[in-house]
Amino acid sequence: CSDFLDTEPITQLTDGNYYSSPEDMETALVGCYSGLQLLYSSGGVAVPVAAEVMSDNCFGGVAHSDGFNYQVIDEFSLDVSPGEVNIFDANWVAFYKVIYRTNVLLSKIDDIDWTGNEAQRNSIESQARFIRAYCYFDMARLWERVPLLTEPTTGYVPQSDAVDIYSQITEDLLFAAENGSETVTAGRITKWAAKAYLARVYLFYSGYYGETELPGNNGNVNAALALQGLEDVIASGSYDLVSDFKNLWPAASTMPNEAGDGLETTYAGKDNIETVFSIKYNITSIYGDSERDPDGNHWLVMLGLREQSFSPYGRGWGACTVLPSLYNAYADGDTRRDASIIAISQEGLDFDNSNQREYTGYTNKKYTPISNPDGSDPAVANGGTDFQIGQYQDYVAVRYADVLLMAAELGAATAQDYLDAVRTRAGLTSVPATENNIRRERRLEFAFEGIRYWDLLRYGIDEAANAVNVSMTVQNGGEDATKTISGDNLRATRGLQMIPQNQITRVDGKYDQNAGWQ
Amino acid sequence: QSQVVKGTVSSSTDGEALPGVTVLLKGSTTGTVTDLDGNFSLNLKEDVSDPILVFSFIGYVSQEISVGSRSVLDVSLEEDVTALEEVVVVGYGVQQKKLVTGATGQVKGDKLTALSTTDALSAMQGQVAGVNISSTSGQPGEGLKINIRGVGTIHNTGPLYIVDGVQTGDISYLNNSDIASIDVLKDAASAAIYGSQAANGVVLITTKTGSAGKAQWTFDSYYGIQQPTRQISMLDAQEYATIMNEAAINSGNLPYFTQDSIAQMGAGTDWVDQMIYDNAVMQNYALGVSGGSEKSTYSMSAGYTGQEGIVGGPDVSDYERFSFRLNSEHKFWNDVVTVGQHLTFSYMKKNGISVGNQYNNSFRGAFGVSPFLPMYDDAGNYLNNTANAGVMYQGQEWQPWNPGENNPYASMMLNNQNDNRNQKALGDFYVQIEPVKGLKLRSRFAYDYYAEQRRSYRPVYDLSIYAFRTNDEATQNMSQGLALTLDNTLSYDMEFGDHSLTALVGTYMWVNKGLWMSTSNADLTVSDLEHAYINNATNTDLTRLNYQGAPNNDQKLQSYFGRLSYDFRDKYLLNATLRADGSSKFSEDNRWGYFPSVSAGWVLSKESFWDGIGNTVSFFKLRASWGQVGNQNIDDFQYLSPVVINKSNYYFGSAGYDASGNAVGAYVSRLSNNNIKWETSEQIDVGFDAYLIDGKMEINFDYYQKNTYDWLVDAPGFATEGADAPVINGGNVLNEGYELALSYNDRVGDDFNYWISAVGSYNQNEVTEVPTDDGIVHGLKNMLFDNSPEFYRRAESGYPIGYFWGQETLGVFQTEEEVLSHTSATESGTVVIQPDAKPGDLKFVDRNGDGIINDADKTMIGDPNPDFTFSLSLGFDYKGFDFSVLGYGVAGNQIVQSYRNHNAYANYTKATLGRWHGEGTSNSIPRVTQTNENLRIVSDYYIQDGDFFRINNLTLGYDFKNLIQTENIGKLRIYATVQNAFTFTKYDGMDPEIGYGVENGSSGIDLGFYPRARTYMLGLNMNF
Structure with missing residues (x-):
């Protein structure tokens, strides 16, 4: 009579009866995209917003009577509010939720028969791996050493070294750059997006860590390869600048x-x-x-x-x-x-x-x-x-203007044309495509797009520290007050943010807190 | 002169005729005995001026009746309930109280009726030792929190309810007048026959049945008016302006108002007062009749109960119940076959304001909004607090003081327009065959059906830039479900010599199915609650259209159970039970569980060595029991990994917005755990029952140790796991305590009967193990006030469940020197602990001595679980008058109170007038600031003791039967009652009885508690 007790969920799918067809995989992929919204919208502080606060573009602001979490981010120090030790906790959780979704998809993708649909399979894998790389790149820039998982994993996972994380990012983006869709479809990750993002990762990693190659793929992702990817994007003809910047x-x-x-x-x-990749x-x-x-x-x-x-x-x-x-x-x-x-x-x-x-x-x-x-x-x-x-x-993570300026920075033969195109649109005349001019252009072009701060870091800790160092009069609640940011705090933290205390507590202190935040 | 008096003597309990009753003329030897039909006839030959007849019969209270000139005298004798002969209800049967070996408590239906409450659980409060009942809200029809012998789980602590043998989730559908008795099975040995559902104890409700004899009619009613007991006083406009000025100055800003302008302010709006509705009505009418023949009995009733709410009034807070009951039993073929049924049908209308957490609490709005905001604008509409919106107030365009606030009364009245109607039918049909005496085969088919319809209406309104609605909305929900039970028991009673044995075996099958659907749409053709039906909604925009429907997951149980009861000369008693339960909640490998129990009793007073004490202590029984029971109260399919399909959309289109264009995504939301099984509660109990002083005094005492382990815990996983952690088994909580019940009743003279009873219980709750990595099941954040940190721990080893967690304070800094002298000696020298503090700020304890105040310094600052719960009741009756008073209290618990979200402009309670504002002005309430830095930290500043003693019920009645000597009326009692008459407490909120918690395992959280009313009522009880 044991059958009597058998029940099953009628309106609920389970992992036992799902992931069994290409259609299921497409839906699971949408779940990964949906996770991108989760990254910045489920609490914590959105990374593009935090990046502007950390940069020399913005102060923390918010209400006069609010807590001081934005100031902790802004000033690279807990001194202003020692209790704000979990500012990015919700972000940390959200990143791993999205990574889990991609890892589940990737671990199940070869359980089904793709005969005749190999291109669809590769496109799905490319998009999922791009999303995973996007998450790890955000995390590695914000906290550097985070646990690296490439398949669903239970139990404690130790922190990984930056080189291993960037190696995985490189592999994922390379796969997407080679196997992603060439056709631009609204909202979808293409091979062009992957190539552009690979260049962004290359520029950050090589600048911040002083290396000439990205780890992974036997170390053959260098400036030339990154530039070639950007030239491919430009040559594809799929993108252009919107004529009026505003x-x-x-x-x-x-x-x-x-x-x-x-x-x-x-x-x-x-x-x-102009949109190469956006979170919608x-x-x-x-x-x-x-x-x-x-x-x-x-x-x-x-x-x-x-x-x-x-x-x-x-x-x-x-x-x-x-x-x-x-x-x-x-x-x-x-x-x-x-x-x-x-x-x-x-x-x-x-x-x-x-x-x-x-x-x-x-x-x-x-x-x-x-x-x-x-x-x-x-x-x-x-x-x-x-x-x-x-x-x-939408949050436009990569614009075509960035493709042009990155290509110019990486020494494209037509670097001057690329820089001119961006300046012309802004109503400006040409300046030589020198490193300094490109840097200045990037700040003005990409202000508030979550780019400036990472550019500062890759120009060097000192450059970043000097840039954010400030003491000026602002108004708090309508009254004059002095706002001071010490570049030394950025030096002490190497520009990284605090690993959420909750997460360290959660693993009995087995994660190392970043320097300057202990 | 001689006089013949005739009549019939019957039992008042069941109306049956009593044969063999002695009828004696007082002061003489003249007498007779009633015949088989209870009739008597007596010739009063002697010339006695005022003849009095004395009716006496063993087991009944003797009665003396003055004959007067009457020739017919029908008498009903009351049973002399020496409590020992009472039977109590146990699982699948009844047992004589003197033979009970477990820990049980019984409350008779008339005692519940006498308390005139809308539901039985409210009347149960304080009646049974160890049964802890507290209201989660004072709103009519709102549920009560009940736990038996302490909180044993971080899940629902509610017991299993069995009504006439049928399990159900809720008993609020019953009118107190329909209840014959409520029995509570407290220890595991008593409850183990209910197996995997009994870990929180079992409450058995028996509804009234008929008995052979003349029809007995009853009519019970009351009508009352409810009023708030005490109100929280918030700052009025002048006080508020003064405090706002002071906060601005303390924060380094200029004051907002001049003294002149403050002097010209009125009192402003008292929002708490606006929300309270005076003279809310509470009423009840219940008519019943029972009777029958030797072969067939019946009992039926109809009742109506209504209670209006004191917050917002009946438009938004109201409860009504219509109930109908029919129970009958019929015997066939020389009583070999008995067939019977129970059926109660109830129809309940319940509307209510939000009484949930701080985001779903209509009343809380009254505490934060400034007194500057007026109720109405010049046009008589709720004032819209939006700047430059053209709102006219006192002839000028209204400009808000704080644009973030809005009229909380309007918000309550506009957003709580609901119409909910629930129907419930619960009953059974049973057949019992007794082929030979003592052998009974009983089969029962039972049903528990509910149907629920809910409508709500939301109007268009504009109260502020945050509180508005652009489109009206109608919502219609419907749900229904049916739980079916089929059980069979076979029992055999046998006696051989001095031994008696009862054996029972049984099977049980239960299945619960249901479904629900819900639709809402906007733009009504006629915009009001009456017309809020989907067919009147004209909107075609998908974002304003919502439709859902699904079945409930099937829940099934299959069980086998048995019980052996043995006694030797009513002196040595032994009970053993075993239940095997299979549950659909768990995976196939973990479905079955086995729940054993054993209990024994020794009636010492039957031993020969007791003879010397017997005059004082006429009965003394020692009891001991051990047993295991389970709790499977978790969501369905927790052992599986669900794929969430409709909550992970992504929009790939390029339109600015497109509510219908989202692509559907899927992901695995939770990890699976095939190994989960029920929680187990293991309990030992040792106690005694005694009767003293000729049975006038009864004492029951119990000691218990209840260990609940293998909780079903949502242990937080590692973030890196990326999905919700599976439910796991683990954790352990120990409840240990004592219970004592004392009662005494006696008579002074012939007419004055009095009684007194006291019930007390002591419980200590301690979590002894938590399976999560950090040893903590964390509480929610953002619940005490906006952006509040975690302030309670659902469970942590070494602490009680749900304890309050925060910083300890040492009062308020009085001077700058005091700030500088508040130091810790650390490795790097002496450190000022709060270098940024100003005089007037709270002084925190650096518990770990590291010179910094942070989470590592937080500790237990309060415990919501009372150490003691107690009640005291007493009463008397005298010549038709009766008086009773019932008091109830708790001690040793704390309450956390927060009425305020800490923005710069939220109003304060009047307690803030006692704030620190200069050296020596206060050592408990910190200075006010615009940034609220003292208040954002959860500390013992928020904690108050929750001890209280309350007079729950004061009743004075008179039975007019004593005046109008008519044989047709057995009782005509009119009474006056005050409920919730006085409360003695130091707690400064509206009501110290706060069962509310923001999630399971938490309680004692006052976020703006809907207070329970004081009720003045008049009532009528009639028997005829």
């Missing part, structure tokens, strides 16, 4: 219409010709299920003007106030300045900074919510649950 960014290209009852925009749109968002996030359904861009709201909207700029929580030095670094006539930065008083915004911390008069315009003329949030007005989680602006 049209890359919703807030910069949108304004209230004449009637004052709606918005009009010249935004080039998601997946425009939609308005469909649901509260209460946010861990599992972070469809929306949950971090965009951090960057909005503190609690106040001035259409087209939407309200948010006031993180990442912009240093005036960045605003002033743009040359006259550089159209990127006003497309990148909201200059609060110059634009005539009646902003009340009495609840703002580290107010500088400037905030970013590239990643900020927009608002309808009546103050309502477009996401909510169109069915989003809440403006805090319903934001839908």
Whole structure:
């Protein structure tokens, strides 16, 4: 009579009855992509936001009465708030969730018969491995030594050395660069994205660690190979620069219409010709299920003007106030300045900074919510649950302009053309494609895109430390205050962030905390 | 002159005629005895001016009745319940109380009815030692937290409920008037016959049945008015402005208000007062009739109970129950075959405001919002606190003081428009065959059916930039389920010489199936709750349309069990049980579990050496028991790895937003563990039952040790595992305690009866092992206030379950010197522990002496589990008057209280007026600041003692039967009751009885607790 007790879940799949067809694998791959949203939207601090706070572009900001986690990130020190030892804990967890999804897929991919569908198989593997490499690259830059897993693993896994992590990143990206799809489809990872990302990894690793090759693949990923990948992307003809820089960014290209009852925009749109790889968002996030359904861009709201909207700029929580030095670094006539930065008083915004911390008069315009003329949030007005989680602006991780500038930096024969193309679009004249000029161009071109800080680090710890070192007057809650960041803190931490204390506790202290954070 | 008096004598218990009753004319030798039908006839020859008849019968209380001029005198005698002859309900049977060897407690239905509560569990509070009942909310119809002999698990601690032999999850569908008795099986030996579901104890409810004799009618009703007991006072506008100024100055900013402008402020809005609804009604009406013949008996009833809520009032917080019951039993073929049934059908309407965690707690809103915010604008609408929105208030455009806040009353009234209707039918059909005396074969088919309909309506509104709704919404949910039971038992009673033995074997099968669906859509044709049906919704936009439906997972149990009960001359008693349970909750390899128990009793008072003591202690029984029981109360299919398919979408399209365009993804969300099995609770119990002073005093005492191990724990895995960790078995919690119940009843003179009873229990709870790597099952964060850290530990070795975890404080720094002298001697020299502190800040204890205050210094700052629970009740009756009072209390527990999210503008309670604002002004309440640095740290500042003693019930009644001498009315009692009359406590919240916890294993968390009301009521009990 033991059959009586047999039951099975009717509306729930299990790993015993799933992963059995190419269709299942495609769905599992979507699960990996969905994990990309999880990385920056399930708590903690989104890495692109943190990178701007760590860089010389932004201060931490946020509300005058908020906790000081953004300041801990900004100042590379727990001194400002000794309790903030788990700032990136949710990120750590999210990274490994996504890595687990990719590892499960990769471990099951050869359990099914792909005869006749080998290209589909390789495309799926390429995308999954790119996503895994994307995670490890974020983690290795943020914390350096993290546990490396390439298959589902239970139990304690020790930290790995950077060389092993980068070796795996290299192998994964090389596979995707060789086997990924050549056809550009919105949102999908292509071989071009993998080639571009491999160059970014190469530049960071070679700069930060002073090596000439990436580890892995017998050490034959060098500057020439990285450059060749970029030239392949350029030669593919799949990408181009959007003609007007401001049209890359919703807030910069949108304004209230004449009637004052709606918005009009010249935004080039998601997946425009310049997008090489982006993490995509939609308005469909649901509260209460946010861990599992972070469809929306949950971090965009951090960057909005503190609690106040001035259409087209939407309200948010006031993180990442912009240093005036960045605003002033743009040359006259550089159209990127006003497309990148909201200059609060110059634009005539009646902003009340009495609840703002580290107010500088400037905030970013590239990643900020927009608002309808009546103050309502477009996401909510169109069915989003809440403006805090319903934001839908994609995070463009790699733009074609970066492909051009990286190629120029890696010594492309047509480096001058590449640099000129970027400057021409910004309304500027040509300058020689020297290392310094390319560096300066990168800061102005990619401000607030989560790139600057990693560039600083790869230029050298000292370069980065000097860049972030600052002491200036800001306003906290409307009152003057001195904001100081010591470059020595960056030196002491080698520019890395703290491994979440929870994770170290979790393994009985078996992970080594990064220097400067013990 | 002679007078003939005739009449019938019957038992008041069941109405049956009593043969052999002696009827005697008082002060004479004249008398007679009732015949087989209970009839008597007596000729009063003597010329007695005021003849009085004395009716006496063994086992019944003698009665004297003045004859007057009557010639017919029907008398009903009350049973003389020497408690020893009482029977108590045990699993699959009944047992004489004197033969019970386990630890059980019984409460009679009339005692529950007398307390006039809407549900039985509320009336059970304090009645049985070791049964700990606390409310999780004062909202009508909200569940109670019940644990028996301490918290033994971090899962649901609720016991197994068995109503007339049918297991069910909830007994709130029953009217107290329908309950004959509630028996609680506390020790493992008593409960083990219920096997894998009995680890939290078993509560057996018996509903009323009929007995042969004249029909007995009962009518019980009450009507009452509820009021809040005490309110929290928040700062009024002037006080608030003063505190805001002080916080600004303390944070280095300019004050907001001048003294002049403060002086011109009124009191502002008292939000707590706005939320409270006075004079909420509570009422109950129950009509029943029972009776029958020797062959056929019946008992039926109909009842209505209603209770309005005191927060928000009946529009948003209301409970109503309509119940119907029919129980009957019929005997055939010389009583060889007995057939019977039970059926209770209840229809419950329940609407309620959110009473959950800080994000789902309508009442909490009243504590944070500033008194500056008005209730209504000039147009009489709820004031919209959005800047520049054209809202007019007192003739001027409204500009918010704090744009982040909104009208909490409006939010409660707008967002809690629900209509919930539940139906439940529970009953059985049974056949018993007794072919030879003592051998009984009983088969039963039982059902527990529920159907639930729920509608809700959300209007369009604008209360602030954060509190708004752009489209109205109607939601319709429906669910239903049916649990079927089939059980068979075979029992045999035999006696040989001085030995008597009862053997019972049985089988049990249970299956529970159900399904649910839910739909919501927007843009109603007529926008209100009455029209909130899906067919009235016109929206076609997918983001505002939601539809779901699924079956519940089937749950199944299959069991075999047996029991042997033996006694020798009612002196040496022995019981042994064994149950084998198979459960669908576990994988095929781990389905079956075996739950043994043994218990023994020794009635010392039957031994010859007791003779000397016998006059004082007429009965004394020692008991001891051991047993194992299980808990399988976990979600289904925890042993499998689920693939989540609908929660991992990704949008590959290029539209700005496209709610319908997401691609569906899948991932494995949890690791599998094929090895999980039930929790096991092993318990020993030693106790005694005694009767003293001619049975007037009863004492029950128990000592127990309950060890619950192999918990089902969601042990956090390593983050690197990438998926939720599987449920594992492990962990161990020990509950150890004593229980004592004392009762005494006596009579003074002929008319004054009084009784007093005291129940007390002591329990210590300690986790002895936790299987996770860090030895802790962590509590949730962000639950005490926004961004709050972990403040309780669900379980940690060496500590009680759910203890409060935080920093210890040493008061408040009074001076700068005190800050500098608060040091630790570390390896690198003497270190000032809080160098950034200012006078007025909390002084924290550097427990590990490293010179820094961080998590390593946190420790146990409170325990939500009471050490003692106790109750005291007493009462008397005198010539038709009755009076009773019941008090209940707990001691040794703590409460964590937080009404405030720590932004710069949230209001404070009036306690804040006693804050530190200069040397010597306070050593307990820190200074106020805009950044709330003292409050963001969870410390013992948040902890208060939760001890209380409350007068639960005060009742005064009078039975008018004494005035109107009519034979048709057995009772006509009118009474007045005050419930929740007085509470003695040092706790400064609205209600110290806080069973609420944000998840299983946590309790005593006051986030803005819906308080229980004080109720003034009048009631009527009639028997006829």
